[in-house]
Amino acid sequence: MAMVHENRRGISRRELLKRGTIGAALIISGRAVISPRDAWGLETTALKPETTATLIVLARDIYPHDQLADRFYAIAVKGQDAKAAEDPAHRTLIEDGIADLDRRAGSGGYRGLGWEDDRVAILRDIETTPFFQAVRGDLVVSLYNQKEIWPIFGYEGESYSKGGYIDRGFNDIQWL
Amino acid sequence: MAAPYDLNDDSVVVIIGSGAGGGTLGNELAQKGIDVVVLEAGSRIEYEDFINDEWESFAQLAWLDHRTTGGGWRVHKDFPNLPAWIVKAVGGTTTHWAGASLRFQEHEFKDLTTYGKIEGANLLDWPITLADLEPYYAKAEDKMGVTRTNGIEGLPGNNNFKVFKAGADKLGYKECNTGRMAINSAERDGRMGCQQTGFCFQGCKWGAKWSTLYTEIPKGEATGRLEVRPNSHVVKIEHDKAGKVTGVVYADTDGKLHEQKARIVCVAGNSIESPRLLLNSHSSMFPDGLANSSGQVGKNYMRHTTGSVYAVFEKPVHMYRGTTMAGIIRDEAIHDPSRGFVGGYELETLSLGLPFMAAFLDPGGWGRSFTSAMDNYPNMAGMWIVGEDMPQEQNAVKLHPELKDQYGMPIPDVSFTDHPNDIAMRNHAYQRGQALYEAVGAIRSFPTPPYPSTHNLGTNRMSEKASDGVVNKWGQTHDIRNLFISDGSQFTTGGAENPTLTIVTLAIRQADHIAGEMAAGTI
Ligand SMILES: Cc1cc2nc3c(=O)[nH]c(=O)nc-3n(C[C@H](O)[C@H](O)[C@H](O)COP(=O)(O)OP(=O)(O)OC[C@H]3O[C@@H](n4cnc5c(N)ncnc54)[C@H](O)[C@@H]3O)c2cc1C
Ligand code: SF4
Numbered sequence: 288m289a290m291v292h293e294n295r296r297g298i299s300r301r302e303l304l305k306r307g308t309i310g311a312a313l314i315i316s317g318r319a320v321i322s323p324r325d326a327w328g329l330e331t332t333a334l335k336p337e338t339t340a341t342l343i344v345l346a347r348d349i350y351p352h353d354q355l356a357d358r359f360y361a362i363a364v365k366g367q368d369a370k371a372a373e374d375p376a377h378r379t380l381i382e383d384g385i386a387d388l389d390r391r392a393g394s395g396g397y398r399g400l401g402w403e404d405d406r407v408a409i410l411r412d413i414e415t416t417p418f419f420q421a422v423r424g425d426l427v428v429s430l431y432n433q434k435e436i437w438p439i440f441g442y443e444g445e446s447y448s449k450g451g452y453i454d455r456g457f458n459d460i461q462w463l
Numbered sequence: 464m465a466a467p468y469d470l471n472d473d474s475v476v477v478i479i480g481s482g483a484g485g486g487t488l489g490n491e492l493a494q495k496g497i498d499v500v501v502l503e504a505g506s507r508i509e510y511e512d513f514i515n516d517e518w519e520s521f522a523q524l525a526w527l528d529h530r531t532t533g534g535g536w537r538v539h540k541d542f543p544n545l546p547a548w549i550v551k552a553v554g555g556t557t558t559h560w561a562g563a564s565l566r567f568q569e570h571e572f573k574d575l576t577t578y579g580k581i582e583g584a585n586l587l588d589w590p591i592t593l594a595d596l597e598p599y600y601a602k603a604e605d606k607m608g609v610t611r612t613n614g615i616e617g618l619p620g621n622n623n624f625k626v627f628k629a630g631a632d633k634l635g636y637k638e639c640n641t642g643r644m645a646i647n648s649a650e651r652d653g654r655m656g657c658q659q660t661g662f663c664f665q666g667c668k669w670g671a672k673w674s675t676l677y678t679e680i681p682k683g684e685a686t687g688r689l690e691v692r693p694n695s696h697v698v699k700i701e702h703d704k705a706g707k708v709t710g711v712v713y714a715d716t717d718g719k720l721h722e723q724k725a726r727i728v729c730v731a732g733n734s735i736e737s738p739r740l741l742l743n744s745h746s747s748m749f750p751d752g753l754a755n756s757s758g759q760v761g762k763n764y765m766r767h768t769t770g771s772v773y774a775v776f777e778k779p780v781h782m783y784r785g786t787t788m789a790g791i792i793r794d795e796a797i798h799d800p801s802r803g804f805v806g807g808y809e810l811e812t813l814s815l816g817l818p819f820m821a822a823f824l825d826p827g828g829w830g831r832s833f834t835s836a837m838d839n840y841p842n843m844a845g846m847w848i849v850g851e852d853m854p855q856e857q858n859a860v861k862l863h864p865e866l867k868d869q870y871g872m873p874i875p876d877v878s879f880t881d882h883p884n885d886i887a888m889r890n891h892a893y894q895r896g897q898a899l900y901e902a903v904g905a906i907r908s909f910p911t912p913p914y915p916s917t918h919n920l921g922t923n924r925m926s927e928k929a930s931d932g933v934v935n936k937w938g939q940t941h942d943i944r945n946l947f948i949s950d951g952s953q954f955t956t957g958g959a960e961n962p963t964l965t966i967v968t969l970a971i972r973q974a975d976h977i978a979g980e981m982a983a984g985t986i
Contacts, residue, residue, distance in 0.1 A: 351830070352837070354838075414829075423827075427821050428818070431837075432517075432518050440838070441779070441841030442783065442841070444516070446515060446661055446662065447668045448515075450658060451658030451785075452660065452785055453658045456622075457621045457659040458620060458621050458622060458625065458785070460622040462777075
């Protein structure tokens with residue numbers, strides 16, 4: 288996936304400290320959100336990189352799957368940046384929505400809240416807003432429609448090229 | 464060879480839509496030597512090109528023209544621009560469909576007589592009986608290769624079925640098997656047997672499942688008397704001063720308008736587009752739309768009382784392997800008012816892939832309650848509820864007062880609210896479905912709300928009297944002799960059964976009638 292490129296350069300510990308971390312794992316450098324631990328970076332064009340970093344955390348809070356790496360959430364929210372680039376109204380919707388989350392979260396901002404429960408409590412208050420609806424509505428497709436995550440969920444996807452399941456366990460249940 | 468007909472050829476029968484109704488009618492007429500032009504809004508995508516991927520397939524096949532919704536149903540909130548999940552392509556929704564093919568029960572043709580008057584419901588008896596349809600049902604089952612009819616073996620049960628059947632046995636249900644399916648269990652009619660690929664809703668890449676796309680249509684074309692014109696979106700039906708229809712205006716891929724003349728016009732665009740087209744064809748002679756002297760065009764929209772139950776087990780099920788609809792329980796399809804509602808429902812296994820499960824399990828749902836269910840995807844089993852819903856006048860397809868489509872025609876607005884009988888039935892079915900899965904060890908189960916409508920019925924209903932409905936017992940409009948309705952919008956009431964077998968049956972019967980009338984020179 289081109290939208291998330293591997294961070295080959297690597298980042299020194301010193302640089303890391305200088306830039307400050309987002310949550311535990313994401314840092315911001317220029318117009319990119321970077322995960323030093325997992326060695327990927329996400330360039331943003333229309334949205335502020337801080338906004339994108341918060342979107343990634345927000346995406347995990349909406350659909351928390353502990354077995355999924357941040358990378359998949361980053362890919363999933365990338366479309367928000369693309370849409371914001373095309374449509375200024377969408378950009379405002381997202382930037383204002385994230386700013387609102389930060390305001391509600393207090394001094395440390397949304398990403399500064401350490402417990403998922405605290406962040407989710409805020410989301411429960413805004414779940415009917417157009418901002419939340421836009422993010423969630425897009426995410427339910429952009430996250431679960433990534434073929435790379437299907438095996439993690441035990442979904443096998445396309446089966447025609449393998450001749451279907453007629454000889455591959457369509458009726459192999461044993462435990463009944 | 465497919466016969467191309469001239470736009471000015473006014474001897475042809477024009478059929479609008481190539482799905483279950485239109486595709487079947489086209490072939491039946493062509494077999495009788497009648498010249499037919501089928502105008503289809505969608506393009507022609509042969510089955511090799513179907514895609515084993517839920518969203519990609521949806522983009523390839525679904526009808527995505529702008530629509531709006533209203534009313535109290537949850538679809539209005541969750542999918543405001545997607546009232547129905549139906550297809551725009553040659554073959555219509557028979558590309559997407561699951562294949563369940565059940566006959567209506569006798570009493571389901573006589574709802575008003577059997578159930579009596581029900582407040583808020585616009586119940587009516589059909590002007591035909593089961594006995595009238597039986598010979599045609601037999602023809603349809605043979606044509607479609609329905610399992611468990613005509614000596615055709617049932618399909619083998621997949622994992623999802625096995626869980627379902629074990630639960631059915633625990634609950635004491637007697638009528639549970641792998642169903643009557645228009646899916647080949649072995650090679651038949653030049654089409655191969657089911658390979659259990661599990662993408663029936665995305666179009667069967669093997670051609671094992673019946674679809675007009677690769678059965679009726681090529682058979683009709685082989686007679687030299689059927690032309691299917693894809694990318695031809697009909698926007699208006701024209702009529703003369705005597706009130707007879709004379710042809711239709713349609714837009715091609717470039718939006719250019721053409722008029723195809725016709726001796727007879729048959730509308731089979733499914734229950735949203737068919738009434739919309741009649742309404743959009745209003746004129747000074749017919750200010751309320753064609754064939755609408757009763758005021759019933761677009762009214763009584765039915766979608767079956769549906770819902771799903773998914774359940775999570777300790778061990779894997781892999782429900783997505785094999786036929787999507789792999790088994791049916793018929794015990795609850797009876798009319799037994801002691802359950803607190805009239806009419807009945809079928810329970811049928813269903814599975815969704817991970818992407819659609821995320822979208823439909825609990826639309827709008829999020830957080831750990833939702834994601835922990837998704838985490839158990841391989842351990843899920845699923846079933847769908849399909850029951851008779853009450854026709855109600857205010858549940859309707861109407862023309863949007865402002866919004867227009869790409870051809871400048873008012874778009875349809877689909878309004879629906881459950882009748883109390885629908886709600887009582889759905890709750891009963893949820894409770895039975897959850898009990899069924901709990902009986903075989905479900906850890907959690909989920910009463911999943913209805914999807915956008917896959918069954919769309921009743922908006923041009925059949926009636927004895929012209930004042931009660933739009934068409935007579937042949938699907939011929941009460942008002943205009945050479946205008947017919949040939950799809951599920953003819954249904955007077957919906958029955959508990961999936962509708963397609965009955966749509967095909969009515970189309971075969973209608974073809975006999977049209978041929979007879981043409982021969983007699985009455986139309
Ligand atoms: C996922 C899914 C599963 C299903 N499973 C089952 C099942 O197991 N059993 C069952 O009985 N039924 C099932 N159905 C329902 C079944 O597919 C429909 O009942 C049936 O196809 C309806 O037939 P029809 O002729 O009314 O319309 P369609 O088959 O939808 O055909 C209508 C055609 O008309 C075309 N059209 C519309 N308007 C115009 C216009 N203005 N100009 C030109 N063309 C136009 C459309 O593009 C379309 O091709 C299922 C449906 C879905 C979506
Ligand atoms: S499961 Fe059978 S019917 Fe369904 S798509 Fe696969 S081969 Fe076709």
